[in-house]
Amino acid sequence: MPLMTGEQYIESLRRLKTRVYMFGEQVENWVDHPIIRPSINSVAMTYDLAQDPEYADLMTAKSSLTGKTINRFTHLHQSTDDLIRKVKMQRLLGQKTGACFQRCVGMDAFNAVFSTTYELDEAKGTKYHENFVKFLEMIQDEDLVVDGAMTDPKGDRGKAPHAQPDKDLFLRIVERRPDGIVVRGAKAHQTGAVNSHWHLIMPTIAMREADADYAVSFACPSDAEGLFMVYGRQSCDTRKLEDPCSVDVGNSRFGGQEALVVFDDVFIPNEYVFMAGEYEFAGMMVERFAGYHRQSYGGCKVGVGDVVIGAAALAAEYNGAEKASHIKDKLIEMTHLNETLFCCGIACSAEGHPTKAGNYQIDLLLANVCKQNVTRFPYEIVRLAED
Numbered sequence: 001m002p003l004m005t006g007e008q009y010i011e012s013l014r015r016l017k018t019r020v021y022m023f024g025e026q027v028e029n030w031v032d033h034p035i036i037r038p039s040i041n042s043v044a045m046t047y048d049l050a051q052d053p054e055y056a057d058l059m060t061a062k063s064s065l066t067g068k069t070i071n072r073f074t075h076l077h078q079s080t081d082d083l084i085r086k087v088k089m090q091r092l093l094g095q096k097t098g099a100c101f102q103r104c105v106g107m108d109a110f111n112a113v114f115s116t117t118y119e120l121d122e123a124k125g126t127k128y129h130e131n132f133v134k135f136l137e138m139i140q141d142e143d144l145v146v147d148g149a150m151t152d153p154k155g156d157r158g159k160a161p162h163a164q165p166d167k168d169l170f171l172r173i174v175e176r177r178p179d180g181i182v183v184r185g186a187k188a189h190q191t192g193a194v195n196s197h198w199h200l201i202m203p204t205i206a207m208r209e210a211d212a213d214y215a216v217s218f219a220c221p222s223d224a225e226g227l228f229m230v231y232g233r234q235s236c237d238t239r240k241l242e243d244p245c246s247v248d249v250g251n252s253r254f255g256g257q258e259a260l261v262v263f264d265d266v267f268i269p270n271e272y273v274f275m276a277g278e279y280e281f282a283g284m285m286v287e288r289f290a291g292y293h294r295q296s297y298g299g300c301k302v303g304v305g306d307v308v309i310g311a312a313a314l315a316a317e318y319n320g321a322e323k324a325s326h327i328k329d330k331l332i333e334m335t336h337l338n339e340t341l342f343c344c345g346i347a348c349s350a351e352g353h354p355t356k357a358g359n360y361q362i363d364l365l366l367a368n369v370c371k372q373n374v375t376r377f378p379y380e381i382v383r384l385a386e387d
């Protein structure tokens, strides 16, 4: 199946029976809902740019599994060059949307689950890696969006999952059947969850033996029986209900999205299970996913930074202030901060290394530096833009 266009992606969402709640009520036509649609438009951009020959080097890749041309968002990184292209692709998407485009978490989860299941099988003689490869081939062939789901509600942060008074605060296996497992719990703050076709679930912390039922990784479709989502509020979100042509609606065309994804006894067939009790490998999966995700910020937030810096420069020009030296100094400082973030994304990629499974992992220390800076610099860039 060829790569989808943005429009085909949006139409594919209409065929799902995803259950979405917002403001305490179920939303029937969530694809066209004015608060949700901007985030769908952002994801659609990951499809439209992959159709443009100008961006083919960044937006597409040759699958290591099938040899076919795929969207880079479904790719297993094969080299440090692939890792660098990932960051550049994210910067491009940030520039084109001025928002979160949500498809990175799935890509980061693919790469973490691929390498972890390989080492898990090697140690335990299980067949999780084979399961995962089949799943990923389907995702690549059908060019689908997958939510990378790690964060649990967690409850008392001082207690392990099994020690929580409410056993469902971490997602867990409640039943093991010959043909699969039944899971209960939730994943919180899930980026792009509502407009994903599938969810790829991972444990959220390193675990011990008593937490074996919580050491679970699997994939399930968005409209699985027992699965529903509560849309996350954002500041000024109801402005999106206003006429998009009126003033003060912000970035009305594009946006980000997070949701609480609830699993109310969802059955997962064995073929989609990638970890079910092997608690020794929970920490490895968490660390690898988090590393890739910290790298991602060195691309996506930089692209949004480019938009903010460009807008600030334009505002200065409109006001006839663009030649003032203090304005120039501020634009230079914003650029310096933004490019420093980019340097971190590129550096942790260039220092990447192959995993046992063959895909490439970033340098974890440098990716952590990237994350530390991303918790500071974008705020300072916006402060300077406001000034």
Ligand SMILES: Cc1cc2nc3c(=O)[nH]c(=O)nc-3n(C[C@H](O)[C@H](O)[C@H](O)COP(=O)(O)OP(=O)(O)OC[C@H]3O[C@@H](n4cnc5c(N)ncnc54)[C@H](O)[C@@H]3O)c2cc1C
Binding pocket: 105, 148, 149, 150, 151, 152, 153, 154, 157, 158, 187, 188, 189, 190, 191, 192, 258
């Ligand atoms: C915009 C956005 C998008 C996101 N997208 C995704 C996504 O797509 N997929 C996903 O899986 N997650 C996602 N997340 C979740 C994100 O990864 C988590 O918010 C993050 O890991 C922190 O977890 P937490 O919210 O449970 O906070 P915590 O980790 O609990 O931190 C809260 C506070 O408690 C403190 N604390 C934590 N543990 C302890 C302890 N044991 N003792 C003392 N203090 C402690 C921390 O230092 C912090 O101050 C997203 C979050 C946001 C904001």
